[in-house]
Amino acid sequence: MGTTTNTPAPPAPAPKTNRIGLQVLxxxxxxxxxxxxxxxxxxxxxxxxAMYEMGVPPERVAKFSGIGCSSKSPAYFMNRSHSFNSxxxxxxxxxxxxxxxxxxxxxxxxxxxxxxxxxxxxxxxxLMRRNLPIIYIIEDNGCYGLTKGQFSATADLGSTxxxxxxxxxxxxxxxxxxxQLGATFVGRSFSGDKxxxxxxxxxAIAHNGTVMLDVVSPCVTFNDHVGSTKSYKYMQEHxxxxxxxxxxxxxxxxxxxxxxxTTFEVTMHDGSSLRLKKLEQEYDPTDKIEAVQRLxxxxxxxxxxxxxxYINAKAPSFIDMLNVTDQPLATLxxxxxxxxxxxxxxxxxxxx
Amino acid sequence: xxxxxxxxxxxxxxLGQKRVVNDMSIQVATVNGSGxxxxxxxLLRSIFQMGVPISGKNMFPSNIAGLPTWYTIRASKDGxxxxxxxxxLLIAMNAETAQDDVKTLSPGASVIYDEPxxxxxxxxxxxxxxxxxxxxxxxxxxxxxxxxxxKNMIYVGVAAQLLEIDYTEVEKAIRKQxxxxxxxxxxxxxxxxxxxxxxxxxxKKRDPFCIQRMDxxxxxxxxxxxxxxxxxCMFAGCTVxxxxxxxxxxxxxxxxxxxxxxxxxxxxxxxxxxxxxxEDELAAVGMVIGAAWAGARSxxxxxxxxxxxxxxxxxxxYYVEVPAVIWNIQRVGPxxxxxxxxxxxxxxxxxxxxxxxxxxxxxxxxxxxxxFTMAQDAFDLAERFQTPVxxxxxxxxxxxxxxxxxxxxxxxxxxxxxVLTKANLEKAxxxxxxxxxxxxxxxxxxxxxxDHPAAAYFARGxxxxxxxxxxxxxxxxxxxxxxxxxxFETARSxxxxxxxxxxxxxxxxxxxxxxxxxxxxxxxxxxxxxxKLETDYLRVLAYPFTREVHDFIAQHDRTYVVExxxxxxxxxxxxLDIKAELxxxxxxxxxxxxxxxxxxxxxxxxxxxxxx
Numbered sequence: 024m025g026t027t028t029n030t031p032a033p034p035a036p037a038p039k040t041n042r043i044g045l046q047v048l049x050x051x052x053x054x055x056x057x058x059x060x061x062x063x064x065x066x067x068x069x070x071x072x073a074m075y076e077m078g079v080p081p082e083r084v085a086k087f088s089g090i091g092c093s094s095k096s097p098a099y100f101m102n103r104s105h106s107f108n109s110x111x112x113x114x115x116x117x118x119x120x121x122x123x124x125x126x127x128x129x130x131x132x133x134x135x136x137x138x139x140x141x142x143x144x145x146x147x148x149x150l151m152r153r154n155l156p157i158i159y160i161i162e163d164n165g166c167y168g169l170t171k172g173q174f175s176a177t178a179d180l181g182s183t184x185x186x187x188x189x190x191x192x193x194x195x196x197x198x199x200x201x202x203q204l205g206a207t208f209v210g211r212s213f214s215g216d217k218x219x220x221x222x223x224x225x226x227a228i229a230h231n232g233t234v235m236l237d238v239v240s241p242c243v244t245f246n247d248h249v250g251s252t253k254s255y256k257y258m259q260e261h262x263x264x265x266x267x268x269x270x271x272x273x274x275x276x277x278x279x280x281x282x283x284x285t286t287f288e289v290t291m292h293d294g295s296s297l298r299l300k301k302l303e304q305e306y307d308p309t310d311k312i313e314a315v316q317r318l319x320x321x322x323x324x325x326x327x328x329x330x331x332x333y334i335n336a337k338a339p340s341f342i343d344m345l346n347v348t349d350q351p352l353a354t355l356x357x358x359x360x361x362x363x364x365x366x367x368x369x370x371x372x373x374x375x
Numbered sequence: 376x377x378x379x380x381x382x383x384x385x386x387x388x389x390l391g392q393k394r395v396v397n398d399m400s401i402q403v404a405t406v407n408g409s410g411x412x413x414x415x416x417x418l419l420r421s422i423f424q425m426g427v428p429i430s431g432k433n434m435f436p437s438n439i440a441g442l443p444t445w446y447t448i449r450a451s452k453d454g455x456x457x458x459x460x461x462x463x464l465l466i467a468m469n470a471e472t473a474q475d476d477v478k479t480l481s482p483g484a485s486v487i488y489d490e491p492x493x494x495x496x497x498x499x500x501x502x503x504x505x506x507x508x509x510x511x512x513x514x515x516x517x518x519x520x521x522x523x524x525x526k527n528m529i530y531v532g533v534a535a536q537l538l539e540i541d542y543t544e545v546e547k548a549i550r551k552q553x554x555x556x557x558x559x560x561x562x563x564x565x566x567x568x569x570x571x572x573x574x575x576x577x578x579k580k581r582d583p584f585c586i587q588r589m590d591x592x593x594x595x596x597x598x599x600x601x602x603x604x605x606x607x608c609m610f611a612g613c614t615v616x617x618x619x620x621x622x623x624x625x626x627x628x629x630x631x632x633x634x635x636x637x638x639x640x641x642x643x644x645x646x647x648x649x650x651x652x653x654e655d656e657l658a659a660v661g662m663v664i665g666a667a668w669a670g671a672r673s674x675x676x677x678x679x680x681x682x683x684x685x686x687x688x689x690x691x692x693y694y695v696e697v698p699a700v701i702w703n704i705q706r707v708g709p710x711x712x713x714x715x716x717x718x719x720x721x722x723x724x725x726x727x728x729x730x731x732x733x734x735x736x737x738x739x740x741x742x743x744x745x746x747f748t749m750a751q752d753a754f755d756l757a758e759r760f761q762t763p764v765x766x767x768x769x770x771x772x773x774x775x776x777x778x779x780x781x782x783x784x785x786x787x788x789x790x791x792x793x794v795l796t797k798a799n800l801e802k803a804x805x806x807x808x809x810x811x812x813x814x815x816x817x818x819x820x821x822x823x824x825x826d827h828p829a830a831a832y833f834a835r836g837x838x839x840x841x842x843x844x845x846x847x848x849x850x851x852x853x854x855x856x857x858x859x860x861x862x863f864e865t866a867r868s869x870x871x872x873x874x875x876x877x878x879x880x881x882x883x884x885x886x887x888x889x890x891x892x893x894x895x896x897x898x899x900x901x902x903x904x905x906x907k908l909e910t911d912y913l914r915v916l917a918y919p920f921t922r923e924v925h926d927f928i929a930q931h932d933r934t935y936v937v938e939x940x941x942x943x944x945x946x947x948x949x950x951l952d953i954k955a956e957l958x959x960x961x962x963x964x965x966x967x968x969x970x971x972x973x974x975x976x977x978x979x980x981x982x983x984x985x986x987x
Binding site: 120 | 387594595596597598606609610611612613614617634638639641644645646647648649651653654655657658659660661662663664665666667668669670671672674687688691695781782784785788789821822824825826827828830831832833834835836837845911
């Protein structure tokens with residue numbers, strides 16, 4: 024036996040952490056129970072990455088969902104965040120209430136096309152109107168997955184079920200609706216477009232107001248066949264990015280030059296910078312009319328337009344308008360929520 | 376209401392009878408939207424300021440302007456404030472209903488009426504006081520569009536003179552009513568004066584009713600239950616209110632907005648509350664639940680149709696275990712029913728609101744003071760038991776004017792229930808949201824935003840285990856449901872206890888709740904004086920029922936459950952709770968025509984059921 028020298032093992036490389044010292048593991052959730060290949064799982068991954076990269080404290084995030092496959096997914100990311108899986112189509116009201124109680128929360132709503140556009144159309148409309156600070160993601164697969172594949176209200180005209188039955192009603196464009204109704208950050212992406220979705224989610228985190236993201240997310244079990252317009256194949260062939268989306272968060276130094284002639288820059292609420300590089304014609308994402316017009320044109324051409332269609336980084340959010348105390352209402356002490364004896368005496372005197 | 380409420384009368388004054396002092400019912404028949412509310416309030420207040428106990432009941436249509444409305448003012452030296460069916464003085468201002476209104480009076484009642492209506496032609500056994508209201512309005516000098524409003528103040532002056540109310544009290548009441556509107560005050564003072572002067576000069580008193588000064592209202596206030604509830608909620612530390620307008624609950628939140636702006640905005644202009652008008656009742660209660668989950672003391676106010684819409688969310692809150700305070704200002708259903716009339720018709724539907732095995736804590740305020748104090752009870756119970764609590768008011772309580780003692784300042788500290796903080800979590804290392812640590816069925820909760828890696832849990836309406844994790848295991852589900860039931864059982868000894876009146880030794884018991892209470896007080900006196908029937912009375916304040924409720928039924932040969940619905944809903948609820956052998960002892964007295972229950976009806980029906 025030769026002599027051996029005990030050299031110390033090289034130190035294990037420190038795990039990679041984000042700006043608040045957390046690892047990506049700290050943003051993970053339970054094991055998914057959705058089908059293998061479901062678009063929703065990819066969206067969960069993008070949420071984890073975006074939250075991690077933006078250094079969002081997971082304890083500040085509150086996840087909200089309604090009912091359906093998409094609404095189950097908050098269990099599969101960010102275990103360190105509170106979550107509320109509510110009732111079908113009514114998640115917006117629960118999220119609104121929570122934000123009234125604690126304005127420091129970062130609200131993330133995950134919903135589906137059935138949960139939002141059919142049973143939840145009413146609450147969707149009023150959430151958009153209020154411009155509540157929330158990231159509202161529709162995982163849009165054009166069908167009801169959890170009840171085995173019936174058409175939803177975003178299914179395209181003529182799109183078919185697995186059985187061959189064709190949809191004979193026109194689809195609702197949630198983005199056009201959201202723009203008209205008052206949401207201040209509206210875009211569409213595709214669960215298979217990793218880079219674009221990731222970037223849009225990071226920008227969404229920097230926004231103060233309602234972010235409405237419609238993310239086409241194929242249902243591999245019930246709506247991924249020939250004849251479906253929400254299949255992977257259809258999306259790969261028909262996705263039409265409006266621009267190339269890039270994002271520089273406020274905490275990073277801006278060291279990339281861009282050409283203002285080809286790129287539209289939006290300075291966001293927290294100082295971050297959203298950059299939209301033109302791929303085709305002139306497009307102004309702060310113009311509602313242009314946004315809706317462009318969406319309608321792309322429908323007529325049979326394209327699935329993606330990108331940030333509309334943004335208004337300056338509008339006050341619903342919470343701003345309420346002008347509540349800096350400390351969350353939820354934890355105000357009795358000394359601030361119970362008026363004095365003198366106040367009651369005054370109330371009584373007025374009634375005598 | 377005159378057109379349907381025909382009753383045999385026995386107490387009205389006859390010509391030549393001796394004077395009836397401080398004991399009468401005045402009905403004012405007008406058209407809604409004519410400003411009669413102010414006039415009626417002034418008349419009510421004038422009597423109140425004379426020291427005479429009063430109550431005011433508004434019977435109004437579901438309409439903005441042009442339909443008949445009746446306002447009944449009762450003055451009672453004995454302090455009875457339930458509705459009295461018999462009308463002693465009618466003020467007939469509505470041409471459309473005047474004939475019917477007069478026909479329903481009993482002989483000897485008196486009528487102040489608009490002269491052109493020629494009501495004295497209808498029958499000849501009443502005392503008539505014709506008044507040329509239009510001519511008098513013209514002399515007051517108001518512009519044409521204001522004349523119909525001030526006509527109503529003219530009858531106040533006429534009535535005050537006929538009832539011998541000290542006229543300075545009328546002036547004082549008008550100044551209070553129009554405290555912030557000097558011009559309107561002057562015009563109304565002139566109108567009342569015109570009526571008063573006319574009565575002095577032209578009307579000879581021929582009826583026995585009069586008001587004389589006494590000392591039974593000193594220090595008291597006049598308020599409606601919705602305002603009392605609004606104040607109660609404000610002093611109970613409510614921070615989030617979300618609502619959808621529905622009669623008769625809207626004024627609760629609207630009044631609360633006024634109070635909160637006055638008393639809950641800091642010097643920096645920032646509010647310690649958020650009040651949001653939602654898009655419907657589903658969203659209103661969804662917001663309440665979201666806010667409560669995130670830690671706010673949150674509430675909504677609604678009525679029957681809104682309660683129905685909240686059913687799904689009520690089940691979610693019950694099962695996810697989120698506090699919520701829901702005021703149900705009951706009105707007449709089913710469907711739109713009679714939206715501006717009163718009932719106690721939502722007792723059963725609220726008790727079990729939602730699907731699956733669901734049952735809710737309910738509180739039954741009977742008075743202005745309880746509308747105030749039960750607000751804190753409701754919030755404390757909701758947070759203590761992490762469950763929705765329903766406060767079962769009604770239109771009569773919520774929207775009518777009631778005399779009350781001033782409200783006591785709440786001495787009990789606010790109870791926020793079992794909430795774990797960051798420090799608690801650091802000490803314990805973690806927690807299981809739905810574990811029964813203390814044996815009372817109530818788990819510990821954390822609020823979103825709590826800065827600790829183990830703070831989060833997943834709130835879900837689907838099956839879950841102690842840690843809130845998804846579970847379809849039969850044993851997990853059953854254990855959870857049993858624990859939630861244990862909370863309800865624990866609550867039995869936390870809810871407000873019932874109130875007993877009587878010796879406790881009578882054979883006949885009466886159980887009532889909410890506004891029915893006031894008819895019972897008077898009816899028990901009638902039963903005792905007129906029929907020599909002594910009764911014990913238990914007023915129920917809450918569901919689940921406390922032990923005293925069971926004991927009361929067991930201790931009486933028979934117990935009459937008196938309530939304002941068709942099916943005897945409280946009686947049914949009691950039958951589910953008491954021992955089977957006691958259920959035959961319960962008898963229902965139900966009252967369902969939309970007007971507040973009166974003592975005479977209770978007395979008559981109870982005596983009939985007694986077989987006498």
